[in-house]
Amino acid sequence: MSRSTEMLSLCELLPDNVVFDILTRLPVKSLIRFRCVSQSWNSTITNPIFITKHLDLAYSLSNINNNGYLLFTPLRNFLDPTPSKEWTTFVYNTNRTLTQISRFEIPFPSNLIIGFCNGMFCLAAKNDDSDEKDLRSSLYLWNPSIRKLKKLLATRPSDRAISGLGYHPQNNDYKILRVTFAIQQVTRKPAEAEIYTLSTDSWRKAVISVESFSASDSRPNGSVDQVYLPTRLCFNGALHFIAFSGDHKFILSFDINDERFREILLPQNYLEGIVKHFERLAMFKGSLALIVFGEHLAEMSDICYIWVMKEYGVVESWARKSVPMKQVAEFFSCTINGELLVERFVPYQSFLFDPESLNEEILNIPMPEYMIYTPNFVESLVLLDR
Secondary structure, three states: OOHHHHHHHHHOOOOOOHHHHHHOOHHHHHHHHHHHOOOOHHHOOOOOHHHHHHHHHHHHOOOOOOEEEEEEOOOOOOOOOOOOEEEEEEEOOOOOEEHHHHHEEEEOOOEEEEEEEEOEEEEEEEEOOHHHHHHEEEEEEEEOOOOOEEEEEOOOOOOEEEEEEEEEEHEEEHHHHEEEOOOOOOOOOOOOEEEEEOOOOEEEEEEOOEOOOOOOOOOOOOOEEEEOOOEEEEOOOOOEEEEEEEOEEEEEEEEEEOOOOEEEOOOOOOOEEHHHEEEHHHHHHOOOEEEEEEEEEEEEEEEEEEEEEEEEEEOOEEEEEEEOOOEEEEEEEEOOOOOEEEEEEOEEEEEOOOOOOOEEEEEOOOEEEEEEOOOOOOOOOOOOOO
16 A cells, blocks of 8 residues: 555545645645645645645744845856856854755746745746747746746836736735836836736736826826836835836835835935945835945945835835945845845955944855845745646
């Protein structure tokens, strides 16, 4: 008698709710194998209710005795234009060391990581080969734990596009917002948006009508001209981007739940006295933050401004902390402890910077092409029912 047959025989003696509870506690790899045990088990394991229950339990049982997780792909060899296909996951231990826990291959060379949520990646593939033009705007959902890749339906072409992935826990659904806009002044028109919903597997157009501000006279009220490409943050149930409407610069938020666009004002004169190199949105110790890297005009030295919105949506609650940081090439994220995960030019290395103690912790990993920080990391069954 095979092991699967023995398990099925034993489970037939147990109530269905007990079997359900046992299965929710098993690892993903085991559940994928157990789909072959019986049609009943396959139906249970691929049921959306079971997938959600398994995910919730995995988070509740996950190891919280660490400082989060780093997911990265190594920097490509510039002699080889093909993007890296390897992703590695490290746990960031409380003693500030890194331990590798997984390594996997993306099923195709991805040029951009749109987002990561509940064990699922949203990837973009771009290709300048004229024979593969459709790859310029191809988006994919990918769960490496179950080796499931889902290519989304094609969307309309545009000069520029920025996307973000979000999760709606009340409806147990995933959404992708895609904002498209023109870059040529002569052809510029208000940015347009479309929303993909996983449950319906479809795109639909959305009107960008931003609440709480009126745009300039030359633009329709509440419209957006363009979105700053490197900024993308999912926080507090909304996607956030730095956007422009005429000369007005602000944070554009998109609520995953009610699908409304809102304006969050930036700190007043936040670039005063500094030559900006670049800026990013982040979550800093549970609050919305704007991280600005640049050169201090008076002191002629590199500096980092950490603007933290103490009360979400309240412009008066912005507070600034200034810290010296030299030769910063890129900012990836903030850890749950408020450390900045950055990359510097000279010497070329990745490190964690504590803005309180000003201590630096060099990461003993290859230089990353992309890097994601997440407080929690669990394997999931998301996409198994799709």
